[in-house]
Amino acid sequence: xxxxxxxxxxxxxxxxxNDIRMDVIxxxxxxxxxHSAGPLGLADIFTALYFKILKHDPGNPDWxxxxxxxxxxxxxxxxxxxxxxxxxxFDKKELISLRQFGTRLQGHPxxxxxxxxxxxSGPLGSGLSQACGMALGLRMNKAQHRWVYVVMSDxxxxxxxxxxxxxxxxxxxxxxxxxxxxxxxxxxxxxTEIVMPLEDLSAKWESFGWHVLEIDGNDIEAVIDAxxxxxxxxxxxxxIVAHTIPGKGVDFMEYDFHWHGAPPNHEQAVKALKELxxxxxxxxxxxx
Amino acid sequence: xxxxxxxxxxxxxxxxRLGFGKGLLEAGKRHENxxxxxxxxxxxxxxxxxxxxxxxxxxxxxxxxxxxxxVGSGLAAMGKIPFVxxxxxxxxxxxxxxxxxxxxxxxxxxxxxxxxxxxSVGADGATHQMLEDIALMRALPNMVVLAPADSVEAAKxxxxxxxxxxxxxxxxxxxxxxxxTTDNTPFAIGKAFIFRxxxxxxxxxxxxxxxxxxAAAQMLAKDYIRAEVIHAPTIKPLDSDMILDSAARTRLVVxxxxxxxxxxLGGAVAELLSEQLPTPLVRVGVRDRFGESGKPEELLKxxxxxxxxxxxxxxxxxxxxxxxRTG
Ligand SMILES: [Mg+2]
Numbered sequence: 001x002x003x004x005x006x007x008x009x010x011x012x013x014x015x016x017x018n019d020i021r022m023d024v025i026x027x028x029x030x031x032x033x034x035h036s037a038g039p040l041g042l043a044d045i046f047t048a049l050y051f052k053i054l055k056h057d058p059g060n061p062d063w064x065x066x067x068x069x070x071x072x073x074x075x076x077x078x079x080x081x082x083x084x085x086x087x088x089x090f091d092k093k094e095l096i097s098l099r100q101f102g103t104r105l106q107g108h109p110x111x112x113x114x115x116x117x118x119x120x121s122g123p124l125g126s127g128l129s130q131a132c133g134m135a136l137g138l139r140m141n142k143a144q145h146r147w148v149y150v151v152m153s154d155x156x157x158x159x160x161x162x163x164x165x166x167x168x169x170x171x172x173x174x175x176x177x178x179x180x181x182x183x184x185x186x187x188x189x190x191x192t193e194i195v196m197p198l199e200d201l202s203a204k205w206e207s208f209g210w211h212v213l214e215i216d217g218n219d220i221e222a223v224i225d226a227x228x229x230x231x232x233x234x235x236x237x238x239x240i241v242a243h244t245i246p247g248k249g250v251d252f253m254e255y256d257f258h259w260h261g262a263p264p265n266h267e268q269a270v271k272a273l274k275e276l277x278x279x280x281x282x283x284x285x286x287x288x
Numbered sequence: 289x290x291x292x293x294x295x296x297x298x299x300x301x302x303x304x305r306l307g308f309g310k311g312l313l314e315a316g317k318r319h320e321n322x323x324x325x326x327x328x329x330x331x332x333x334x335x336x337x338x339x340x341x342x343x344x345x346x347x348x349x350x351x352x353x354x355x356x357x358x359v360g361s362g363l364a365a366m367g368k369i370p371f372v373x374x375x376x377x378x379x380x381x382x383x384x385x386x387x388x389x390x391x392x393x394x395x396x397x398x399x400x401x402x403x404x405x406x407x408s409v410g411a412d413g414a415t416h417q418m419l420e421d422i423a424l425m426r427a428l429p430n431m432v433v434l435a436p437a438d439s440v441e442a443a444k445x446x447x448x449x450x451x452x453x454x455x456x457x458x459x460x461x462x463x464x465x466x467x468x469t470t471d472n473t474p475f476a477i478g479k480a481f482i483f484r485x486x487x488x489x490x491x492x493x494x495x496x497x498x499x500x501x502x503a504a505a506q507m508l509a510k511d512y513i514r515a516e517v518i519h520a521p522t523i524k525p526l527d528s529d530m531i532l533d534s535a536a537r538t539r540l541v542v543x544x545x546x547x548x549x550x551x552x553l554g555g556a557v558a559e560l561l562s563e564q565l566p567t568p569l570v571r572v573g574v575r576d577r578f579g580e581s582g583k584p585e586e587l588l589k590x591x592x593x594x595x596x597x598x599x600x601x602x603x604x605x606x607x608x609x610x611x612x613r614t615g
Contacts, residue, residue: 068365110393110394111394111395112393112394112395118365119361119362119365119390119394120389120390120393120394121389121390122389123385123386123389125354126354126358126386126389126390129354129358129359129362130358130359130361130362130365130390131362132355132359132362133358133359133360133362133363133364133365133366133370134362134363134365134366135362136347136359136362136363136366137362137365137366137367137368140323140344140363140366140368141366141367160354161354161355161358161386164349164350164352164355165358165359167352168349168350168352168355168359172347
């Protein structure tokens with residue numbers, strides 16, 4: 001199954017997640033536009049997926065035994081690009097082409113442009129339903145050993161399409177489907193609970209017939225454990241409500257919804273990279 | 289053959305959606321990867337023929353048209369050929385963005401069937417009389433747009449869709465419609481067909497209006513006007529060569545459709561002619577209005593969608609442009 005190292009220890013995975021965050025900052029600064037908070041908050045989840053959870057082969061993106069990862073919240077794609085590069089899908093040098101003319105790394109992901117990108121997304125609320133179709137298709141193909149993971153934002157749960165899909169997954173007992181909800185409590189115009197309250201979020205999913213797991217989405221081990229547990233739940237689809245910190249790892253971005261749809265300028269990027277390089281001052285303090 | 293049948297008023301009638309249902313059933317028998325999804329209108333769209341025969345390949349999504357097409361997109365990603373059906377007012381009426389992003393830009397071969405299109409839906413009124421579907425679907429890159437003339441052609445079109453690798457939209461109507469084609473009438477996606485040769489005026493028609501166009505041509509013949517009827521079951525990609533060739537011969541064109549002419553077949557032909565062969569044109573169709581309740585026949589008359597209106601349009605062109613033709 002490809003060249004992705006599987007035996008990485010947690011500390012090594014955390015190092016990769018941190019490197020991915022630094023790449024995200026560099027990509028966004030160079031692009032001069034894009035979303036910061038979501039991708040930074042999702043770095044741990046994407047690292048866990050690509051380096052531990054997913055069955056995939058970066059050298060053969062269309063491998064017919066692969067698991068499927070759908071990114072529903074397409075605006076978070078910089079973290080997926082960076083993680084794919086780290087996993088070996090393409091050279092990290094290409095990351096800097098994000099949002100540039102002629103790039104495979106479009107501002108929002110496009111399936112036809114980049115091998116390994118399972119769907120085109122950006123307009124919100126349609127990833128879970130595509131994932132449902134994939135899970136159904138795998139069932140019809142007698143390939144239920146293949147898993148479908150979908151990463152979605154909390155803001156896109158405002159979309160009716162999300163809940164149409166939630167009902168369908170429950171109706172058809174799609175037990176090879178795992179929805180990872182990036183519960184970072186922000187969306188573009190503010191906190192979710194002010195723009196359009198979602199709570200009690202876990203109760204909502206449970207009432208729709210899903211098995212719900214709540215985790216710290218910035219804890220790589222917790223992500224890995226939850227996805228392992230999801231495989232043991234055979235009677236229903238599984239929703240992992242992953243509590244994440246928007247802008248995670250960059251002090252001045254964390255929890256601030258203004259960073260949802262904004263990139264860092266040069267000065268801010270330098271500051272962010274320094275903080276990430278020193279792991280929030282931890283490394284330096286250890287040396288002092 | 290067709291003409292004689294028309295003259296004697298002996299045509300059988302069948303609803304176009306039933307042709308879709310039969311075609312889908314046959315497609316299901318021929319192709320294992322054909323699956324079907326419906327949004328709580330399985331019988332109305334005649335998808336029940338497939339659902340009854342292949343229950344394990346049928347997905348009922350409920351009244352959820354956004355889900356209908358996006359679940360379809362996911363199934364296509366796993367190698368299925370999904371046919372998704374509802375009323376055209378809801379699909380593609382409600383879920384256009386999902387079709388745009390997850391089917392067209394994503395280039396997944398989902399087959400969208402919109403039933404109850406046109407004004408002839410009748411009593412249900414304007415909300416359900418979908419007139420803008422051609423314009424909506426025609427604007428999308430990668431999308432193929434089909435409007436069969438009758439149930440026999442609808443079955444052929446549905447079978448052709450099953451092996452076409454692009455996203456497709458097929459426009460279906462509710463009312464029993466005269467059957468003007470036979471099993472032997474040729475059909476291919478992307479092709480228009482001369483249903484009646486002529487040299488004085490070209491009538492380009494699609495869907496249910498091809499029957500009206502044929503009747504109009506018969507009327508015109510009584511006035512010694514030889515109308516050429518080109519049936520265009522594929523509105524996108526339009527068979528430009530066929531239409532340009534005919535327009536070059538007749539120098540006068542009428543279009544006919546049971547839809548908004550803005551962005552519809554009339555729009556498509558107007559774009560083609562004005563760019564490549566400026567030709568006097570009259571478009572018969574719905575002119576920037578909504579429908580209303582009524583019997584199909586009275587609505588077709590009220591909205592100017594009968595053979596009389598097509599014939600009048602041809603007369604109008606001949607009157608106003610005769611000097612160009614004789615000069
Ligand atoms: Mg959010």
